[in-house]
Amino acid sequence: xxxxxxxxxxGSSAPSMELISTQLLTGSTSAVTFSSIPAxxxxxxxxxxxxxTDSNNYAFAITYNGDTSSNYTRHELIGTGSxxxxxxSGNQSSSSIGLIATxxxxxxxxxxxxxxxxxxxxxxxxxxxxxxxxxxxxxRVGLSSGLWRSTxxxxxxxxxxxxxxxxxxxxSIYGIRGQ
Amino acid sequence: xxxxxxxxxxVTLASSxxxxxxxxxxxxxxxxxxxxxxxxxxxxxxxxxxxNNEDSPFAYNHVNVRGSGSNATSSADxxxxxxxxxxxxxxxxxxxxxxxxxxxxxxxxxxxxxxxSLDNPNAEVVIKAGRWAKTEAVTSLQxxxxxYNFAAGSTFAxxxxxx
Numbered sequence: 001x002x003x004x005x006x007x008x009x010x011g012s013s014a015p016s017m018e019l020i021s022t023q024l025l026t027g028s029t030s031a032v033t034f035s036s037i038p039a040x041x042x043x044x045x046x047x048x049x050x051x052x053t054d055s056n057n058y059a060f061a062i063t064y065n066g067d068t069s070s071n072y073t074r075h076e077l078i079g080t081g082s083x084x085x086x087x088x089s090g091n092q093s094s095s096s097i098g099l100i101a102t103x104x105x106x107x108x109x110x111x112x113x114x115x116x117x118x119x120x121x122x123x124x125x126x127x128x129x130x131x132x133x134x135x136x137x138x139x140r141v142g143l144s145s146g147l148w149r150s151t152x153x154x155x156x157x158x159x160x161x162x163x164x165x166x167x168x169x170x171x172s173i174y175g176i177r178g179q
Numbered sequence: 180x181x182x183x184x185x186x187x188x189x190v191t192l193a194s195s196x197x198x199x200x201x202x203x204x205x206x207x208x209x210x211x212x213x214x215x216x217x218x219x220x221x222x223x224x225x226x227x228x229x230x231n232n233e234d235s236p237f238a239y240n241h242v243n244v245r246g247s248g249s250n251a252t253s254s255a256d257x258x259x260x261x262x263x264x265x266x267x268x269x270x271x272x273x274x275x276x277x278x279x280x281x282x283x284x285x286x287x288x289x290x291x292x293x294x295x296s297l298d299n300p301n302a303e304v305v306i307k308a309g310r311w312a313k314t315e316a317v318t319s320l321q322x323x324x325x326x327y328n329f330a331a332g333s334t335f336a337x338x339x340x341x342x
Contacts, residue, residue, distance in 0.1 A: 019183040022342045047210060047340070049282045049292060079244025079306070081255030107314055111282045111292035133308025134292055139242035139255040141294075141308035168288055172209070172342040174183055 017045070022172040025165040027053050032165070034173045035156040039120045041175030046114040046157065048132075050169040051101040057138060058162030061094035062114060062146060064126065064154045068093045073147040081139035095146030098132030100161060109168070110134025119154040126154060183341045184212075190335040195220060195328035199335045200231075202319040206285035208339030213279040213320065217333035218271060224325035227262040227279065229291065229317050234260070241293070241309035247302070262309055263325065266299055271330070273301040284317040291317060 018041070023032050037044065052058055063072075072095045075088035101110040112132035119126060126148040133141030148154075159171060185208065188201055204211070232238070239262050242255040256263075266275055276298045283289050293309035311317075322335065 016182060017184040018180045019341060079242055079253030081242045081253055084244045084251035084253045107290045108310055109289050109292050111294050131294055133294060135240040135310040141242050141244055141306055143306055
């Protein structure tokens with residue numbers, strides 16, 4: 001899972017990875033939407049450093065263009081520190097999912113990288129890979145594949161948490177140039 | 180629009196050595212990405228230190244999930260004196276690739292979250308998550324083998340990601 005931006009950085013002199021937007025969160029938001037995403041890139045990458053405002057474990061989920069119908073398929077590989085777990089499901093209301101650090105360990109945040117391939121291609125469904133994990137009382141690392149069964153170009157990405165994102169959480173979205 | 184990823188350093192070993200260090204890392208970025216592509220002179224453990232810190236209180240914690248070709252397993256270590264990752268099954272020709280990402284490395288209100296993918300085609304594929312339980316800014320990063328050496332031709336590239 002070499003970051004596309006790293007590959008692109010070694011190539012042409014044109015900008016290879018551009019920041020589209022960053023949201024710095026303060027504890028009062030449970031969903032972040034990046035809308036009006038320019039169609040000028042090859043791929044998208046979302047980078048997250050996040051935690052919850054309470055002590056319960058919640059999953060975060062990814063949706064595109066506001067679609068919360070059963071148009072997503074996903075598979076997960078998760079390490080718990082004692083076992084490796086795999087699960088898969090179709091006809092879901094969101095793409096890839098992961099867990100977010102709780103507030104039980106001060107200063108501990110979880111991290112995630114979402115790579116969305118060929119997001120403007122109107123001939124194909126959209127595939128994504130989510131790499132996430134952290135140590136916050138729970139030990140978790142996961143890799144999730146997601147498919148959005150739509151040929152529409154992706155113009156918005158929403159990350160929905162089951163809880164509010166704690167103060168200090170940061171979510172950034174980038175456009176990646178090149179193949 | 181400026182490029183959001185900047186190549187900070189690129190090291191290709193002319194001869195075998197045990198340690199590669201990146202020092203005086205600028206705090207101008209949000210994340211660091213270290214891409215390694217190496218051959219070790221023997222099966223070994225890969226060690227990463229932040230700010231050359233290998234002393235008490237032990238602040239390194241990590242969890243992994245590993246696919247060996249026949250099964251998948253997961254393990255975790257907490258309160259360690261360093262990030263130390265077993266990399267087995269070496270030959271002297273098969274390169275190992277790791278991508279190590281350190282998030283918000285200059286933010287002094289966060290422990291440092293780390294994601295690692297380790298591709299060892301001869302033996303395993305591994306993903307890891309880690310937390311360095313210190314809030315100080317990361318200004319240096321050291322990667323080394325436990326007992327043997329990185330062979331000549333091994334490469335180590337460090338990038339900064341803006342946000």
